[in-house]
Amino acid sequence: MAETLEQSNHTSVQRRIESITADRDEGVPVEKRRDNFLSPVAIDERSGEIGPCVSQTGKRCSDKGFLPMSLEDYLETLDWTARQIAPGKRGKTPADLPPVLKRLGLDTKTWCELVSDFGRLFCTVAGRPECVDPLRSHRTHRRYHLRRRARELLTQAD
Template sequence: MVRLARSEVFDPDEIAIAHTCSRTVRRCFLMGDDPFTGKNFDHRKMWIEQHLMHFAQNFSVDLLGYSLLSNHMHLILRTRPDVVATWSDNEVARRWMMICPHRRDDDGLPLPPTEPEIRSIAGCPVKCAEIRKRLSSVSWWMRLLCQRVALRANREDEESGHFFQGRFHATRIVDEASLLACAAYVDLNPIRAAMAETLEQSDHTSVQRRIQSITANRSNCIPAAKRRDSFLTPVTIDERSGEIGPCVSKSGKRCSDKGFLPMSLKDYLEMLDWTARQIAPGKSGRTPADTPPVLKRLGLDGTTWCELVSDFGRLFCTVAGRPECVDPLRSLRTHRRYHLRRRARELLARTD
């Protein structure tokens, strides 16, 4: 089946959540431990995390979760055109110049733009409008991230050509159940791949960052801006009593302070641990008898949930969600229906 153009799925003027995946060429182990050459490229995951922090601070895109493995990476991104709409033209120009700087310091870090550099964008309404759209675009985030990692890795290996396969894969998330399954799928990737036994040992993942922040905060009261997960979107969203609107970040380390799941971080971590014990039977510890309350509220039994989490990448292609949420949707330009695979329909039909 022909893949739809990104513009058919994502409207630049609407808030949208996307699960993205980029794989290295021929799925070679170019970002981790390569068993064939004996080389280790784990330091490249640190490059990516540095870029994620920098992008989260300057793009109008929320980083909900990520996991970096040896030959691919998963991100969950939420576009925020409502946040970029609150920025002045000068702020739009400044942020873009921090992402694509004209000048860098001796360590390669971007230098703050000068007034003439800011005016070169802010003073041109057409250019400024285009940059404003780019700042809330998943495509531009992924384009610049993959490009910079590829250039640096090729320079290190004294190679040329592609580092990542073709274009990145993106799936639009359209309901709460699929978002929760996607978040668990991404955070549990190292455990599913037998690269880690516990959430705490899942290196280069968003869940490890969140756990490290909790652990550090127990012994020392750490300011929000200095937490290990300060660049990540908070897990919890309270739609009844929480703040409405853009919720622009107070720390400046991320786009906004708006969460994405109707549950506490503690409940989310417990749900991940419960799920890990189901999909990785050899994992030590006692498995609770009952499924987590959030799954009961969503009408998902344990078997269905574990298959959704284990096979999320295969179950959903262009759009992920319950059939009743996906079927009414149409592509933005050609108005075609989105395809939902049969197994996904069968699994989610059980909750009707």
């Protein structure tokens, strides 16, 4: 039994959180993230096509989301749920622990901008500036660069 979502071994939420924290901090490219085999969370039911959406990468079954909410809302919902007491439930997240986004060092506004503008903010590599700055391309040996706005968002998350 785990006290936090981050400690809930062998779950998709643990993998998603690892990707948000460790992979981001280590500057891991999107295609090598720890959760790249998981379908995205968010689905736009109004404009999304009906039916399956087979993955273009072959790393997962579908590239289609499964809930009409953002990953941030999904994590907050899981966090809220884990804090509830219910008959037959073996445990709950301690009330004195801060919410999951606070534990990850993100405020909701920063998180929303990072998620909604991910492709624009990060072209080749994603991660905190202090992790990306020393990295060099294996092919060209040039340093990776983060866009100024990505740098600002990830610096204020500290």
